[in-house]
Amino acid sequence: MKLRVRFSKFGPIKYIGHLDTMRFVQKAIKSAGIPVKYTEGFSPHQVLSFAFPLGVGMEAESEYFDIEVVSMEGVEAFKDSLNREMCDGLTVLNLYELPEKAKGAMASVSAASYKISFHDERTAAILSEAVKKFKESDEVKSFKETKTGIRERNLKDAVYDIDENEGILTFTCDASSGGNLKPSALLEGLFSPFGIELKPWEYTLTRTEVYKTEDEKIVPLSAGLKAVNHD
Amino acid sequence: MRKLALNDEILLTIDKPARYIGGEKNSVMKDKTDIAVRFVMCFPDLYEIGMSHLGIQILYGMFNSYEDTWCERVYSPGMDLDRIMREKKIPLFALESQDPVKDFDFLGITLQYEMCYTNILQILDLSGIPFSAKDRTWDDPVVIGGGPCSYNPEPIAEFFDLFYIGEGETQYRNLLDLYKEDRAKGVSREEFLHHAALIPGIYVPCMYEVSYKNDGTVASFEPIYEDIPKTVKKQIVKDLSESFYPTRPVLPFIKATQDRLVLEIMRGCIRGCRFCQAGQLYRPIRERSLETLKQYAKELIANTGHEEICLSSLSSSDYTELEELLLFLIDECEAKKINISLPSLRIDQFSLDVMNKVQDVKKSSLTFAPEAGSQRLRNVINKGLTEEDILSGAKLAFEGGWNKVKLYFMLGLPTETEEDIKGIGLLCNEICKTYFETVPKEKRNGQKIQVTASTSFFIPKPFTAFQWAQMYTESDFREKAYQTRLGIMETLNQRSIKYNWHDTDVSVLEGVFARGDRKISGVIRYAYESGCIFDAWNETFRYDLWLKAFEDNGISIDFYTTRKREDDEIFPWDFIDIGVSKSFLLREWHNALMEKVSPNCRMQCQGCGAASYGVGLYCP
Ligand code: SF4
Numbered sequence: 001m002k003l004r005v006r007f008s009k010f011g012p013i014k015y016i017g018h019l020d021t022m023r024f025v026q027k028a029i030k031s032a033g034i035p036v037k038y039t040e041g042f043s044p045h046q047v048l049s050f051a052f053p054l055g056v057g058m059e060a061e062s063e064y065f066d067i068e069v070v071s072m073e074g075v076e077a078f079k080d081s082l083n084r085e086m087c088d089g090l091t092v093l094n095l096y097e098l099p100e101k102a103k104g105a106m107a108s109v110s111a112a113s114y115k116i117s118f119h120d121e122r123t124a125a126i127l128s129e130a131v132k133k134f135k136e137s138d139e140v141k142s143f144k145e146t147k148t149g150i151r152e153r154n155l156k157d158a159v160y161d162i163d164e165n166e167g168i169l170t171f172t173c174d175a176s177s178g179g180n181l182k183p184s185a186l187l188e189g190l191f192s193p194f195g196i197e198l199k200p201w202e203y204t205l206t207r208t209e210v211y212k213t214e215d216e217k218i219v220p221l222s223a224g225l226k227a228v229n230h231d
Numbered sequence: 232m233r234k235l236a237l238n239d240e241i242l243l244t245i246d247k248p249a250r251y252i253g254g255e256k257n258s259v260m261k262d263k264t265d266i267a268v269r270f271v272m273c274f275p276d277l278y279e280i281g282m283s284h285l286g287i288q289i290l291y292g293m294f295n296s297y298e299d300t301w302c303e304r305v306y307s308p309g310m311d312l313d314r315i316m317r318e319k320k321i322p323l324f325a326l327e328s329q330d331p332v333k334d335f336d337f338l339g340i341t342l343q344y345e346m347c348y349t350n351i352l353q354i355l356d357l358s359g360i361p362f363s364a365k366d367r368t369w370d371d372p373v374v375i376g377g378g379p380c381s382y383n384p385e386p387i388a389e390f391f392d393l394f395y396i397g398e399g400e401t402q403y404r405n406l407l408d409l410y411k412e413d414r415a416k417g418v419s420r421e422e423f424l425h426h427a428a429l430i431p432g433i434y435v436p437c438m439y440e441v442s443y444k445n446d447g448t449v450a451s452f453e454p455i456y457e458d459i460p461k462t463v464k465k466q467i468v469k470d471l472s473e474s475f476y477p478t479r480p481v482l483p484f485i486k487a488t489q490d491r492l493v494l495e496i497m498r499g500c501i502r503g504c505r506f507c508q509a510g511q512l513y514r515p516i517r518e519r520s521l522e523t524l525k526q527y528a529k530e531l532i533a534n535t536g537h538e539e540i541c542l543s544s545l546s547s548s549d550y551t552e553l554e555e556l557l558l559f560l561i562d563e564c565e566a567k568k569i570n571i572s573l574p575s576l577r578i579d580q581f582s583l584d585v586m587n588k589v590q591d592v593k594k595s596s597l598t599f600a601p602e603a604g605s606q607r608l609r610n611v612i613n614k615g616l617t618e619e620d621i622l623s624g625a626k627l628a629f630e631g632g633w634n635k636v637k638l639y640f641m642l643g644l645p646t647e648t649e650e651d652i653k654g655i656g657l658l659c660n661e662i663c664k665t666y667f668e669t670v671p672k673e674k675r676n677g678q679k680i681q682v683t684a685s686t687s688f689f690i691p692k693p694f695t696a697f698q699w700a701q702m703y704t705e706s707d708f709r710e711k712a713y714q715t716r717l718g719i720m721e722t723l724n725q726r727s728i729k730y731n732w733h734d735t736d737v738s739v740l741e742g743v744f745a746r747g748d749r750k751i752s753g754v755i756r757y758a759y760e761s762g763c764i765f766d767a768w769n770e771t772f773r774y775d776l777w778l779k780a781f782e783d784n785g786i787s788i789d790f791y792t793t794r795k796r797e798d799d800e801i802f803p804w805d806f807i808d809i810g811v812s813k814s815f816l817l818r819e820w821h822n823a824l825m826e827k828v829s830p831n832c833r834m835q836c837q838g839c840g841a842a843s844y845g846v847g848l849y850c851p
Contacts, residue, residue, distance in 0.1 A: 038568045088254050
């Protein structure tokens with residue numbers, strides 16, 4: 001029996017990297033007494049997979065991981081049990097039942113949306129102009145260094161939706177395993193025409209949702225799943 | 232939400248920012264306006280090292296169980312952050328509140344190894360606290376040291392207001408109460424220190440004066456006021472099952488060096504190895520009851536969700552109810568899917584069965600610590616492990632499918648000869664031979680016997696029978712390691728034997744600090760100011776700077792290491808009373824030179840003096 005867990009991550013623990021977050025979550029699952037399934041052998045591991053690693057420094061409103069449990073008894077209370085064992089800033093929002101043949105969280109991810117606020121006024125002031133320019137262009141080139149050379153990409157193809165409101169940038173972009181767009185690449189495409197180069201600490205970055213594609217539409221990873229927790 | 236002391240720019244540019252943000256599960260937040268005493272506990276090394284230490288977790292939990300006290304933590308910032316903090320003048324802060332260390336009432340520093348001494352100065356420096364206790368005012372925290380190195384606190388005495396001699400669970404409450412009372416009365420810092428010196432186990436360096444003979448040894452060590460005790464008596468927990476235990480340890484987000492739950496089963500050791508300091512410092516032996524340990528294990532697992540647990544003690548095989556405890560843990564851990572990391576156990580059928588159950592035989596190895604290569608030298612050091620013990624244990628294990636053996640030895644032990652060193656290779660060779668004799672070719676399944684011999688250099692430590700011993704020089708050490716290697720290479724099975732040895736330079740310095748006196752503190756300060764820091768780490772250790780520091784200060788290294796000490800020499804640490812008497816240690820030193828073995832506490836009490844605590848398991 002599989003469950004998909006939706007959670008958020010805010011505050012100082014944004015400095016906890018993906019692997020450490022995962023190790024922490026495993027401990028929380030264990031001390032919460034969730035009947036999670038373990039692998040066989042001398043050092044058993046929980047059957048658990050995260051949808052999409054969160055980089056150090058990024059906050060998140062709606063992330064996912066899948067677990068396999070050996071019993072659904074008392075599943076309505078899992079959320080509360082888990083939250084009692086979490087640290088400050090990590091919160092379980094919902095648990096969903098995952099059909100046996102459903103695609104795993106990681107393989108499902110096709111897109112993600114982000115929210116960015118800027119610390120210095122100059123960038124904030126230019127933002128609406130930058131977004132407008134981006135929307136009007138047919139092509140915004142981005143270059144990424146890879147092992148096999150420089151990869152060129154049209155950001156317009158990777159960004160599905162972009163907007164700006166009172167100095168805050170929101171966008172949805174490709175997050176598939178082959179085409180994941182890093183928010184920093186978009187920022188570069190937006191601001192380099194204005195001669196602005198942003199350092200990671202000059203803005204606050206939040207991932208707001210992670211999506212899968214169903215019937216050619218992108219929908220949240222929890223779409224169509226049945227929530228099993230109380231409230 | 233908690234506000235961090237470091238900004239995003241710093242946190243995103245340094246290595247492992249998680250070291251500095253606090254907020255770990257089971258870390259304790261309190262409202263500082265309700266608090267009378269703010270204590271910050273420091274392990275002067277990197278976070279990952281410090282978070283592996285049980286002692287701090289015990290004191291942290293105990294202090295925070297007091298309603299009037301808030302205990303927080305601080306560790307040495309890594310060199311990247313160290314540089315930034317100096318450049319930007321950011322004061323060192325505690326992890327929980329992220330408040331400057333200087334604002335605290337107490338800064339407690341645990342002294343686990345000598346090579347952290349320059350890091351103590353780093354902590355003081357970054358906190359803006361004067362190095363020298365005599366330059367501090369009530370604007371500074373009271374700096375208190377504790378842990379194994381505080382049993383010879385003299386080399387660093389200048390940097391501390393107080394030292395706590397003994398196990399922390401016993402006198403801290405009294406100290407905190409005194410502090411509250413004295414601060415409420417508005418007494419001077421010096422008066423407070425005077426009062427503190429009257430609490431059993433509290434050593435206040437500035438309340439004592441040392442004079443030296445012409446040859447540089449101690450002539451006298453006297454309190455400066457009449458009411459101050461001449462000796463400081465080690466404080467110990469009387470009933471371990473009743474003492475505080477941290478069943479809600481702080482869980483680091485990043486992997487600590489020892490990333491597992493710790494179940495401390497007993498304190499003290501019955502063995503009486505003559506080189507071992509811990510074996511004397513923590514006498515007499517006291518056990519935690521089986522029932523208590525079972526309860527703690529359950530709570531620890533429930534409160535942390537950790538995936539690994541281990542036992543801690545000096546010699547776990549000597550715990551009287553080890554079998555029951557291990558069988559319980561195996562069941563409990565199997566059900567909860569937790570790994571047991573076994574302590575090194577005496578190899579017999581029971582321990583092999585246990586190992587078989589909890590680890591992969593193909594990957595695990597047997598560990599023996601003969602410490603010396605020949606029986607003669609093992610008698611000198613009183614290590615009651617014979618070649619026969621080792622070979623019969625190895626034989627049993629080989630029959631059970633094991634084929635990796637690790638052996639630990641010390642080089643430079645008192646009276647060591649070339650023969651003793653050769654004995655290391657010979658013993659390794661015998662083990663290989665035993666393997667070939669025990670496991671017939673067709674049963675080896677392509678496996679090979681692998682013996683790994685590791686040597687470290689012997690460093691005489693205070694409060695051991697070898698506190699009188701002469702330490703060897705660096706070149707002697709190098710020669711001994713070379714001879715060990717040659718000895719191994721000359722054996723028939725040398726291809727199955729791997730040899731590792733430790734660096735020599737660090738050992739020399741450790742030797743100086745271990746038996747140092749107050750004259751050393753100037754050198755430590757000088758070395759720190761010339762750039763020495765993180766001396767326990769190879770990549771930052773600067774032996775050249777250290778040598779220069781000794782030279783520039785006119786302090787001879789040999790005086791502390793290779794010099795011959797007379798039986799009646801007054802040692803800088805003699806004012807500390809650990810319960811074990813100096814006359815017992817001297818007797819043991821003479822026994823050592825006569826190659827005479829002393830039975831362990833369980834076989835026959837040797838009258839070491841620790842019976843005076845009235846709580847030792849085997850004490851008369
Ligand atoms: S008094 Fe005897 S039994 Fe007790 S610790 Fe000393 S030697 Fe061992």
